[in-house]
Amino acid sequence: MSVPMDQRRLVLRAYRAGFQGTPSQAASELTRLAVKSRLIRPRTDIPGQTLTNWAASGKPPLWAALAAAEWLKKHDPDFEKFHM
Secondary structure, X not given: OOOXXXXXXXXXXXXHHHOOOXXXXXXXXXXXXXXXXXXXXXXXXXXXXXXXXXXXXXOOOHHHHHHHHHHHHHHOOOHHHOOO
């Protein structure tokens, strides 16, 4: 599956905006979801600053965007309007 970087960043921005917690907590939850969904192998959490950078202008990996999309589907009723 190929998802352009711009769309990945948009999904991560929406995730960060909707997640009620610190960047560190958001990064921890994103990593947990990715492991649970078997998008990545168990690993230490990504740093909160990394998540912030990815959402702003970085090159987020596909697993991060997919995990963020999964979270948004459960927590944001308007997310279904967004197409990846």
